[in-house]
Amino acid sequence: MQTITVIGAGSWGTALAFVLAENDHNTLIWSHRQSQSDEINSHHTNSKYLPDRLLPESLKATSDLQQAIAHSDVIVLAVPTKAFREVISNFMPFLNTPKTFVHVSKGIEPDSLKRISEIMEEEIPAELRSSIVVLSGPSHAEEVVLKHPTTVTVASTDIEAAKKIQDLFMNHYFRVYTNEDIIGVELGGSLKNVIALAAGIVDGLGYGDNAKAALITRGLAEISRLGIQMGAEPYTFIGLTGMGDLIVTCTSVHSRNWRAGNLLGKGNSLEEVLEDMGMVVEGVRTTKAAYQLSQKYDIEMPITTALYKVLFEGLTPKEGVDQLMLRTKKHELEDFKSF
Ligand SMILES: NC(=O)C1=CN([C@@H]2O[C@H](COP(=O)(O)OP(=O)(O)OC[C@H]3O[C@@H](n4cnc5c(N)ncnc54)[C@H](OP(=O)(O)O)[C@@H]3O)[C@@H](O)[C@H]2O)C=CC1
Numbered sequence: 001m002q003t004i005t006v007i008g009a010g011s012w013g014t015a016l017a018f019v020l021a022e023n024d025h026n027t028l029i030w031s032h033r034q035s036q037s038d039e040i041n042s043h044h045t046n047s048k049y050l051p052d053r054l055l056p057e058s059l060k061a062t063s064d065l066q067q068a069i070a071h072s073d074v075i076v077l078a079v080p081t082k083a084f085r086e087v088i089s090n091f092m093p094f095l096n097t098p099k100t101f102v103h104v105s106k107g108i109e110p111d112s113l114k115r116i117s118e119i120m121e122e123e124i125p126a127e128l129r130s131s132i133v134v135l136s137g138p139s140h141a142e143e144v145v146l147k148h149p150t151t152v153t154v155a156s157t158d159i160e161a162a163k164k165i166q167d168l169f170m171n172h173y174f175r176v177y178t179n180e181d182i183i184g185v186e187l188g189g190s191l192k193n194v195i196a197l198a199a200g201i202v203d204g205l206g207y208g209d210n211a212k213a214a215l216i217t218r219g220l221a222e223i224s225r226l227g228i229q230m231g232a233e234p235y236t237f238i239g240l241t242g243m244g245d246l247i248v249t250c251t252s253v254h255s256r257n258w259r260a261g262n263l264l265g266k267g268n269s270l271e272e273v274l275e276d277m278g279m280v281v282e283g284v285r286t287t288k289a290a291y292q293l294s295q296k297y298d299i300e301m302p303i304t305t306a307l308y309k310v311l312f313e314g315l316t317p318k319e320g321v322d323q324l325m326l327r328t329k330k331h332e333l334e335d336f337k338s339f
């Protein structure tokens with residue numbers, strides 16, 4: 001049995017805490033809302049994020065950040081990308097010894113263009129972190145707490161740390177692989193949200209499976225083009241955190257990114273959609289970051305560019321699709337010939 005803290009009690013933090021507690025680890029989840037930690041302790045539920053699911057009685061919650069950090073040497077960070085710097089700066093006064101940090105968030109910060117592990121390296125001094133591990137892959141929280149078979153990858157440049165985290169999470173319904181390619185794993189997990197928004201849009205427009213398959217496949221092509229240029233291993237993109245997560249996010253009604261895109265495709269404004277969701281839609285900010293990355297690295301990312309124009313420049317979803325279909329002729333494997 002290990003002692004573990006999960007920071008963030010939304011859908012994913014709660015589902016991962018569920019797995020850890022079920023694996024008999026002494027697990028403490030931190031919510032920034034006292035009412036939510038009270039609910040988890042008293043009723044063993046998190047009705048806002050995982051309605052109708054009973055959590056293990058052994059799972060304890062707190063809204064005291066000092067207690068949460070002191071609880072364990074393994075800290076799982078499960079807050080939206082947007083909240084990352086703020087949450088770290090809030091716990092820094094309580095961090096006195098080096099810990100292993102696992103992050104599970106899928107986003108890239110606009111403007112700085114940092115991946116989450118890079119934000120962590122910036123915000124947490126090296127002497128206070130033993131290692132940084134990312135957990136990612138095709139995994140909707142709603143299915144994990146039903147104990148439906150799920151596979152994810154843990155990545156770290158410190159493979160021993162990745163193996164340690166693999167051991168903590170593995171069980172009969174949650175299978176964990178390791179990978180050293182933290183760049184590829186983080187980029188795949190973040191950029192698939194952009195493609196999932198686009199997939200929701202084409203469904204909202206009433207287009208069919210052909211359009212969806214085109215987006216998934218050509219989405220993977222542009223994600224890989226950028227990722228390889230940024231130093232990722234090409235094969236990571238055909239793995240769980242690339243193709244795997246694209247499939248699950250582009251084809252599932254559980255996906256908040258797909259649902260948001262669907263509402264956009266049906267004619268709702270971005271403001272209306274985000275208000276309606278009530279949960280994080282990482283793909284919106286990440287579309288901005290991905291568009292900026294495509295410009296910085298001079299990589300063609302047509303789907304990302306069309307979506308950027310729809311989200312931020314007033315292009316209609318239908319015009320976005322038309323622009324994609326009427327691009328100049330291409331060879332399918334352009335840019336991949338050398339691999
Ligand atoms: N849901 C899923 O199935 C999966 C999600 N992920 C990733 O996990 C990350 C977290 O997503 P998820 O749990 O789904 O998001 P949710 O929207 O379900 O929950 C977000 C949680 O973070 C809290 N939060 C927001 N801002 C702050 C802040 N400034 N300080 C402290 N807490 C804050 C929210 O609190 P409040 O209720 O007050 O808003 C809420 O508890 C995302 O990057 C997502 O891409 C990855 C794999 C699967």
Ligand SMILES: O=C(CO)COP(=O)(O)O
Pocket residue numbers: 106137138139140193196245248249254255256257258280281282
């Ligand atoms: O990352 C996810 C599944 O792997 C969850 O996707 P959404 O954030 O779109 O719900």
